[in-house]
Amino acid sequence: DGGITQSPKYLFRKEGQNVTLSCEQNLNHDAMYWYRQDPGQGLRLIYYSQIVNDFQKGDIAEGYSVSREKKESFPLTVTSAQKNPTAFYLCASSILNFGYTFGSGTRLTVV
Amino acid sequence: AQSVTQLGSHVSVSEGALVLLRCNYSSSVPPYLFWYVQYPNQGLQLLLKYTTGATLVKGINGFEAEFKKSETSFHLTKPSAHMSDAAEYFCAVSNYNQGGKLIFGQGTELSVKP
Numbered sequence: 001d002g003g004i005t006q007s008p009k010y011l012f013r014k015e016g017q018n019v020t021l022s023c024e025q026n027l028n029h030d031a032m033y034w035y036r037q038d039p040g041q042g043l044r045l046i047y048y049s050q051i052v053n054d055f056q057k058g059d060i061a062e063g064y065s066v067s068r069e070k071k072e073s074f075p076l077t078v079t080s081a082q083k084n085p086t087a088f089y090l091c092a093s094s095i096l097n098f099g100y101t102f103g104s105g106t107r108l109t110v111v
Numbered sequence: 112a113q114s115v116t117q118l119g120s121h122v123s124v125s126e127g128a129l130v131l132l133r134c135n136y137s138s139s140v141p142p143y144l145f146w147y148v149q150y151p152n153q154g155l156q157l158l159l160k161y162t163t164g165a166t167l168v169k170g171i172n173g174f175e176a177e178f179k180k181s182e183t184s185f186h187l188t189k190p191s192a193h194m195s196d197a198a199e200y201f202c203a204v205s206n207y208n209q210g211g212k213l214i215f216g217q218g219t220e221l222s223v224k225p
Contacts, residue, residue, distance in 0.1 A: 006154075031211050040120070042217040043201070050210050090154055094211040097143045097162060099203075102154035 002027045006091050006103035012111045013078065013085060021076045021106045023091035030095055032074035036060060037088040037105075046089075049074055078108065086110050113138045115204050117216035125224045130174075130189040132219050134202030137183065144185040145203040145213065146176055155201060161185065172196070197223045 004025040013019045023032065034046040045058030049068040063082025068074055074093075078085045088107050092100040118133040136142055143162045147155040159170025166178040176187045185202060199220045203213040 033212070043215045048212060050212075088152075092155075094213075097205055097207060097209075097211050099143075099145050099157050099160050099205075100147075100155070100213060102147075102156070104154045105152065107152070 004103040011108045016080045018079050023074045025093045029093035033092045034076045035090045113214045115216035117219050121220045123222040124192045130192045132187040134185045136204045140206045143205045146187050147201045149199045192223045
């Protein structure tokens with residue numbers, strides 16, 4: 001079955017560490033997105049990519065980095081520069097204007 | 112610029128009652144409109160969408176929404192609430208020149224009382 005897979009489901013980060021969240025899709029979608037979700041704040045766009053080897057900053061890109069070397073993959077790195085990384089992270093993909101398909105999310109906690 | 116406003120961050124209904132979740136949008140060109148549902152600790156799932164054609168759109172789980180251009184609205188309704196409808200609901204807008212990128216509302220949490 002086609003879909004979008006995020007891993008891991010839960011992730012713990014120590015202070016000063018970089019961590020990478022995985023997002024893989026087999027839907028042949030061109031565009032991929034990363035959102036951060038905090039209680040009561042809806043979805044905030046971190047980065048998005050509409051084509052391989054190209055990506056754009058969203059509203060809250062500081063402290064995050066991404067790559068898009070393959071159409072299927074759009075990993076997100078949360079760097080030590082992100083001072084408040086504890087949140088629920090959602091990856092999505094889309095083609096044309098048919099809406100997004102979302103992954104099941106990764107919950108990141110700083111310990 | 113496009114924007115979406117969901118009226119009411121929290122809505123509570125009794126089981127069997129009408130569900131009405133409000134969404135108003137702003138767009139200078141014809142919009143594409145979406146409703147998503149999110150259960151706790153899960154991703155978002157598409158409920159329904161409007162792109163062109165019939166303005167009354169039927170989705171999954173008995174939900175429907177009507178696109179009203181004159182009111183710039185896309186309210187989500189369900190005639191009879193079920194306990195399993197308790198979740199967070201997001202309205203989103205896009206258009207043909209956005210490359211598929213959606214603008215989301217802040218979400219409405221729906222509670223269903225027995």
